[in-house]
Amino acid sequence: MTGPGAGHGLTGVADAGAFLARLVRFDPAALVRLRPVPGTGRTALWARLPWGVLVVRTVPGGAPGDATVAAGELLTELSAGGATLPRRRDDGWRWPLPPPASRAVEVLPGAELRRIADAAAGTLREAVTHGVAGRAVGQRALRDALLDHVAVVVTPDEEPGTPVEVSQRLVQGVVRMGFVGTGDVQVRAVGRWVGLVGPYGAAWSRTVADLALTPTRIHPNG
Structure with missing residues (x-):
């Protein structure tokens, strides 16, 4: 104290x-x-x-x-x-923090994360202006749907396991907080937590499944 x-x-x-x-x-x-x-x-x-x-x-x-x-x-x-x-x-303060020790799962180019974040922002602007399939949709509902979208899936190569899913929420966190800069970003995992760790800071969120910490390949989903 x-x-x-x-x-x-x-x-x-x-x-x-x-x-x-x-x-x-x-x-x-x-x-x-x-x-x-x-x-x-x-x-x-x-x-x-x-x-x-x-x-x-x-x-x-x-x-x-x-x-x-x-x-x-x-x-x-x-x-x-x-x-x-x-x-x-x-x-x-009412939120748990991730454990201090985590493991690097994959490295993503910072430029790719910025592209994904910008694409989501553009999709939101377009949907708010023109609707979805010709129908108007509330901005908050659109925003939440975009944030829940899995932007990147990191899939184990050598052993079967649960893919590590990186949500748009995490992407927006590191990009909009200015954590990316010109460097790469690590995907890190510990228990039920997934993190994106950039040169200037990190964003973390919990997932519903335990994360695989095995060698990986990445699949950007836009």
């Missing part, structure tokens, strides 16, 4: 600020959970996006403990050059 007036401990203000600014753009009321990474002098910033995936970016500086605060309040504090941790809102 941290006492009143405790410092946030973050020294990577630019990195943290970029993460928080994108987060509050999607959800002005978003919470961010600060979790020190033992032995590294860094802090993992966790948050949940409105479309139901967890995102994380690790930044320099050691937070004083595991604490949840309002993302907008922390962004304001950092932007003003302040060092105080905003009022804690630990009771507001």
